[in-house]
Amino acid sequence: MPSTHPHVVVLGGGIAGLTAARNLAAHGINVTLLEARNRLGGRIHTSHFHHGGHDGDQGCTSPSPSTAATTSRPVDLGASFIHGIVGNPLIDLAKEVPLAIARPNEASTRYLLDRSGGKSLDRDLAQRIDFFSHATTFQRLQRAAQHGHRTPLPQESIWSGLVDAKSYPDVWKGIDDAEKDCILSVASLWSGWTGARLSDVSLRWWGFEQEFPGEDVVVQPGYSHLVEWSADKIRQAGGRIVTQRRVEAVELLSDDRVRVTATDVSTASQPTVEYEATHVITALPLGVMQRTPPRFDPPLPPRRTEALQRLGMGLLNKIVLSYDRAWWLNADDGEADAWLFLLPSDFGSHDAATTHRTARQQAAMPSDEDEARTLIESGGMAVMDYSAVNGHPVLVAYAGPPVAQALEMVPPQWTVSTLHSRLVQSLVPPHRRAGADAIPDAPTSSTVTQWGRDEYSRGSYSFLRRASSPSDGEEEEGEGKGEGSSPLDMLECGKPLWQGRLGFCGEHTEPNCYASVHGALMEGERESKRIVNLLRLEEASINDAPGT
Template sequence: MHRRRFLTSMGLGLTGVAALGALSACDNNEDGDGAAGESTPSAPSGSSSPGRSGVIVVGAGISGLAAARYLAGKGKDVLLLEARNRIGGRIWTSEQWAGVPVDLGASWIHGTDKNPITDLANKAGARMVTTDSESATDYLANGHQADDAAEQAIQRWRKATAQALATNQDKNEDQKDTSVRSVVERALNWPTLSNDDKSLVSFALNDYEHEYAGSVNDMSALYFDSDKKINGKDVLFPGGYHQITDLLAKGLTVRTEHVVQQIDWDSGGVTVTTDKGAFQGDHVVVTLPLGVLQSGTVKFGPGLPADKQAAIGKLGMGVLNKCYLRFPKVFWADTDWLMCVPNLDKYGQWEQWINGNRAVGQPVLLGFNAADFGRTIEGWSDAQIVAGAMGTLKTIYGGNIPQPTDFQITRWASDPYARGSYSFNKVGSTPAMRDQLAARIGDRVHFAGEATQRDSFATVHGAYLSGIRAAEEIAG
């Protein structure tokens, strides 16, 4: 999932944490011979002979892989249980198009300076390509490219929106929380604005939805941006993000297609029950996405503490969906970003596109839809989604543009093993709730995942660092 460019230029955007010196754990077992079990990242599913493990890790996304890699490097016996038929979780590189891998989940390293994912990418030999926040072409609702006057108006309303939110955070001494939209509309005296200006304010609000994946009607105006910034460039992987997860998984024991149903624990250890059998261990690291925790599909034996249940209930799980379109030729502007200002009645629809040709040298466009509209179109057919995307492109580039030769579409909210894209701070939640979500239960049950990282939620590096934190709790 991507992070927005305009927010960082106003000091309100992407954040993270300093890298931990944990990469050394990946240096152990480099040839895949240090962990018991299968020598491939994903073992074939089937009947299981559970036995007992030192540590059971629930989920082979990057947080689970990070925890397992670290613990294996410390000589621990680790078993990963993964519901899907692949590793990676919300990192998912599709190989559907031969020679053109596309990332259906996470795409970027957001801030390469002192970022542990940068270190992993270098270790994996993964090529990185920068996307430039200033390389963008803006289009108006009528399809015309924004002229200087229109660009000035776009920037003016972006700054006004950002300032309204910053002022609310600075002056809100009584800490009464409300939504991002309500704060902006009140500060800008929404009823007095012309429809054109309302469209531009809405365009600015949609930036926040793409950044944080939550609806501005639900996003906390006090805490939506409570994460911390990592400096450096934003980079993509032309060869796919799987290069990072493959590196971490090398030599680990992973059982795919094992859907966890219940996690129990007592003074004697832990039991993780799946649809293919029960597994015993001394510790468990739970890396279930927030959306899965909210769904209640996984039961917890003695029950979760009240503060952890409150955090699960009050934090938000957002949606950011992708639609890749492959064309026979390039017909669009040669900039990294294509931005489209829709009419008010089409708020949030096909506003942001990335030019795949600049990254991978192929005629591919990637359209994003976030929050409410991103969730809505999950109920549409593929043909309806592609037609909606093409409607926007035809408005800009004309009705004679070629039809796509193929497409790839995500539906993250409908995915039973994700139930959303990444977490956000919802009205009524607080940053401290992420600490409560991360807190271990006794000495046996540990939690990781991007939603547990107070300073770097909704990022790959946050998910990775959460796995290291959980592993350190066990290894000491």
């Protein structure tokens, strides 16, 4: 039966859910958005650091009213970039919100030799490594994967494509073996881009997506302004937002009614609350849909659950260190480098055989706390200097797998202390550390994200997983994972069910722009437009019915 009084319930208050609810409310449709957290934004979360603490929800202190307003240093703990500015819908939206964008000088990168007492890579070598780590991993390997003489096998990974010079010879043209080892060591840090070790990401689909061109920019003062603006638009148009509601079940009651059952997690008794709707949009993260999804009745079909399990859910964690002063600035000119690449401890080993072997291997995932500590003490990290972005003396370390997983296995304060010590020993010459007063003070506030342990995220963003091969030893756990994933899995995950009454959206349902804020935004827009058009068709059928 057509819906005479449409009511849409949106599950999830990340950018996909907020966008869907905002567009529906703007069309005058009765909409209710349910979010399990006590805040909106999901994997968008701007935290404000200050002297002595920050307002994050990761176990650190809250600011006092007297300091928060005067010394606030906003940092996005989740999404922070707009990737590709030409034609990107976020650029137009940034003017309306408004959001400022910062363009850190990507060419301003310092490669730090671990615990070297202020030594960096030779400038000419650093420039070549910087250029070729991008060119080989992205431009050359993507071109080989999508336009080469053969289609990569399902079990081939980005890493195997980089290491296998015989199968993809054009990737390493003009690069000698010694430089290749250095470039591979730096390229392994691109796990922060993919959200997975390069050995886990499918080569067959590397570069398949049609992303927006142009530079990457940093959102200022933080993505929370977009979240707040979206929520205000929903409420102003008559929509309803309810936080601290964990969705337990979604049930089709009849041809035109759906029931959503949620737990009110704001109270100790955690009572259940029911919402009836004509349509439901599920905008929950891929990690939640894989591991702790609501109960659907009727159940999701096998092709949907198998597609969900085939997709990879990546992990990127950040270590934020906020200081009284930017003690790391170049002593010669005081200029800030946008990026400080803290190289792995074994980078440039005097043992050529060891360097050759370790450069061509991807580090294993940590299996216990001791292995996790070793990875954090020795692994490479890309560190963004926020003094080059907004003038604040803040360092943000980006940790992709396997260091990202290690960060969730050790106490956060140990991680902060260890990274601070590594940075001091890597940036400050011994003679400048002679006196106690010359050693840079510890951060005044800090945090370590743990998106994988977050029950409402279960990871950071999606990736396309390679298929398993016999050489892997044992099959990966989970339904469908051994097959690898493809862009078709993302399309499948976004298809509506129950004659269109149950919809889905999120960054993981956009095969061209997955793992991005604009991908989630575009999917929220797509799904809301689908509901609007469906309701128009239903309204037309009512008006055309006999006797009307």
